[in-house]
Amino acid sequence: LRKNVEDFTGPRERSDLGFVTFDITADILNGKNGLQTFIFDWNVKQLFLYLSAEYSTKNNALNQVILWDKIMLRGENPRLFLKDMKSKYFFFDDGNGLKGNRNVTLTLSWNVVPNAGILPLITGSGHVSVPFPDTYETTKSY
Amino acid sequence: LLFFSGSMEPAFHRGDLLFLTNRIEDPIRVGEIVVFRIEGREIPIVHRVLKIHEKQNGDIKFLTKGDNNAVDDRGLYKRGQHWLEKKDVVGRARGFVPYIGIVTILMNDYPKFKYAVLFLLGLFVLVHRE
Numbered sequence: 001l002r003k004n005v006e007d008f009t010g011p012r013e014r015s016d017l018g019f020v021t022f023d024i025t026a027d028i029l030n031g032k033n034g035l036q037t038f039i040f041d042w043n044v045k046q047l048f049l050y051l052s053a054e055y056s057t058k059n060n061a062l063n064q065v066i067l068w069d070k071i072m073l074r075g076e077n078p079r080l081f082l083k084d085m086k087s088k089y090f091f092f093d094d095g096n097g098l099k100g101n102r103n104v105t106l107t108l109s110w111n112v113v114p115n116a117g118i119l120p121l122i123t124g125s126g127h128v129s130v131p132f133p134d135t136y137e138t139t140k141s142y
Numbered sequence: 143l144l145f146f147s148g149s150m151e152p153a154f155h156r157g158d159l160l161f162l163t164n165r166i167e168d169p170i171r172v173g174e175i176v177v178f179r180i181e182g183r184e185i186p187i188v189h190r191v192l193k194i195h196e197k198q199n200g201d202i203k204f205l206t207k208g209d210n211n212a213v214d215d216r217g218l219y220k221r222g223q224h225w226l227e228k229k230d231v232v233g234r235a236r237g238f239v240p241y242i243g244i245v246t247i248l249m250n251d252y253p254k255f256k257y258a259v260l261f262l263l264g265l266f267v268l269v270h271r272e
Binding site: 045046048050052059060061062063064065066069071073089094109111113114115116117118119121 | 152153154171172173174175190192193194195196197198203209214235236237238239240
């Protein structure tokens with residue numbers, strides 16, 4: 001589903017607005033040294049999880065947009081089983097590059113926040129391609 | 143760099159000390175925590191990158207948001223400014239130490255405390271020289 005509407009939080013030009021509904025099933029593990037261990041070790045305070053869309057357009061060689069994020073604290077179960085989620089943030093393109101774009105990739109990543117120390121960004125294995133249709137949706141169904 | 147506000151909680155709190163790098167070649171990508179300054183304002187802001195649009199030649203414009211804020215930072219930018227650029231970035235957050243910064247805050251607010259800390263540090267150095 002995609003609508004062409006005026007971006008009311010940004011510059012006053014018509015930009016593509018994408019609507020994505022998604023499911024996430026994930027097991028967050030620590031993959032250091034090739035072994036898979038429990039992510040919340042003694043020095044992990046929280047995880048900042050985010051689902052990002054990455055794609056290329058005529059206007060911009062690289063676009064990345066965070067669609068959804070979640071803070072997971074130590075003590076929570078590091079698994080995600082989410083269905084029919086709508087994006088938290090508006091998926092506006094910088095132009096009209098979503099229309100007919102077949103190569104929009106969704107990836108789940110996380111920022112490990114330690115009690116003290118380094119703040120690494122980890123990208124999960126597994127990503128999904130979301131092809132956008134060639135036409136705009138004119139009915140208000142979102 | 144010290145944290146003064148709660149906009150990145152629960153990851154970071156007032157008094158946490160952040161370690162930064164500022165390598166210009168480091169690409170700006172979503173999810174990263176950047177330190178940036180808004181033109182005309184002194185105090186830098188430490189927030190997460192929410193969106194990026196980068197051209198073939200490396201020109202990039204990006205949007206930020208504090209983890210603990212409901213909305214993105216557009217309301218904080220200069221009037222008419224919708225995006226941040228590479229030139230606004232002061233550093234990238236690579237690591238941190240909690241609550242140590244509170245010592246610096248106290249030293250600023252209470253000079254006597256600063257002298258006490260310096261005195262203790264001096265003692266520490268002398269004793270270890272043995």
